[in-house]
Amino acid sequence: MSTDDNSLQSLNTFSLAAHAAVITHINNTTQLTDAWKKAQEKQQPFLLLGEGSNVLFLEDFTGSVVLNRIKGIEVTERADEWLLHVGAGENWHQLVCFALEHNIPGLENLALIPGCVGSAPIQNIGAYGIELQSVCDYVDVLDMRTGKITRLQSDECQFGYRESIFKHAYKDGYAIVAVGLKLTKHWQPKLTYGDLTRFDPQTVTARQIFDSVCAMRLSKLPDPAITGNAGSFYKNPTVDAATAEKIRSEFPSMPFYPQPNGQVKLAAGWLVEQAHLKGFSIGGAAVHQNQALVLINKDHASSADVRALAKHVRNTVAAKFGIWLEPEVRFIAAGGEVNAVEALS
Template identity: 60%
Template sequence: MKESVSLQAFNTFGLRAKAHQIKTANNKDELCTYWQNAHEQKLPTLILGGGSNVLFTEDFNGIVIRNCIAGIEITEDEQYWSVYVGAGENWHALIEYLLEKNIYGLENLALIPGNVGSAPIQNIGAYGKELKDVCAYVDIIELSTGHVSRLTNEACQFGYRDSIFKHHYQQGFAIIAVGLQLSKKWEPILTYGDLSKLSLETVTPKDVFGSVCSMRTSKLPDPTLTGNAGSFFKNPIVDIRIAQHLKAEYPFCPQYVQQDGVKLAAGWLIDQCGLKGHQIGGAAVHMKQALVLINKDGLATGKDIVNLAAYIRQKVFERFGVQLEPEVRFIGQHGEINAVDAIS
């Protein structure tokens, strides 16, 4: 196959990677047909959503299938709104749509880029809330047979930026819809950032939405202007003894106690290493938020970003003894590759 098409418009890093073909699937039947055709031709396939959490480390030697399944259905009972959302719907646009209908519960997750179908894979989260808190189920399809299965919240095995979809449903499956359950008894989460300045007695869902949007736009670059994939690294979770040692040496080190340890702020660790603005090739650390790597001036290659991420990981480990792991998925010539291995 000699065809070659640009992926630049389909990844928020804006990298000039290429693929053999790009197909757009608007329903589950098209999704299966395109995948089966590629499988018959023995070509690698990549199911792509909004392209907001992927790094093409090189050209993709196969067929990219864009999952554009749309649709929003809302039902309710006395306690909950139940929202069935197609995988191809934009996540932020969904929150705006629900707010217009006075349906609340997703405000803390505003302006997270990408589509709904990608949200369960990473168990997206921000400002004290994660997808697992509102996800009732995820519908997946086996692409070779067209068989659809529904995974409950528990079956999704959600963890911090983790889920079963990262481990057991990477090949031959695709998410086609997500079911959300939103309580009619709205309880604001105001523990992070400027949200703590809001009054628990008077705050409204739209106040939370507005505050989250303001915080994100003030420190995160717009991917339509500057290529990026949002937070590049996970916030590391360390043993409490390591956290105590760091706190003793660095009293202002942000720390958040979790069930399985203490979460550190990866952006703070990177910033303390003096890496804001550091550049390798066309890739740079964002000046306002060290957790974000950018395609500066649109000139970066996938290799530039990999090299920059590796340098950051090395410097943070040298200073703090903490290993950073990418949150972004790395896509190589034949499909997804191990991101930690790529920058080690």
């Protein structure tokens, strides 16, 4: 069914005023294929949207926005693991809650990450020491041209840091319709970040980790239902060891995370904070006062406000540290997704 009001404001967590030519809700793969073919016939741009939690609409979208609402959670229990088959339109946090309620641990570190399950593999979502790839079994991808569904095993998804094959080969004309998760019964808690390090790995429960992660996220991150935002705006940059050491010599308290390949991951939020940008605003957009990695719609911001602020933050950090931050948020222009780095250059 199509909506009468073509406003996208309630469909993106930045709560930016933008419109689409057509907005359609779909509940199954047949409806999804039909919506895609209709857009092709009209030669309209096509955008599949979950909950709009990781997008920045730069302007009105001239094509068809299709809201993925394919639901369903199926659980298969084996001797040493649980297998979950989850519709792409399910809410991610609600899935984490579902698993806990059914005494299935393994997703608790990923609590309160906004968005739909179908978006999770695209970004290879991660938080507090876990990325999706560590629990992903497979991803079902629909070829909207043919109606055929292909199952990609986890090792075929080319997962990386906020990276996957779904940003490249399986992008145009394809849609994620389901995700398979594999959760071991030999659960080992991940306690490497923040308040989680205080727990005893021998006695901690998945529920305690879940509660702690929720508390940490709620204390640092603004609720998009109250203050428009898209979560972490920039990726944490990875630099060579020499660059990291050079910055550390000047800033000994700098957080850093050595990587297996010898590179060093830095905290983008810390870099923005050291550039004295907390609370800085352009128009109605601002850098969040508590978490510098988050840009917010503080006061009826326009898309141009957010874009200008994102560019200013990027340029200021580069001037101070020689590091160019890359947006994690997807930038959507009138005709579809555009390269975020180029949009800020």
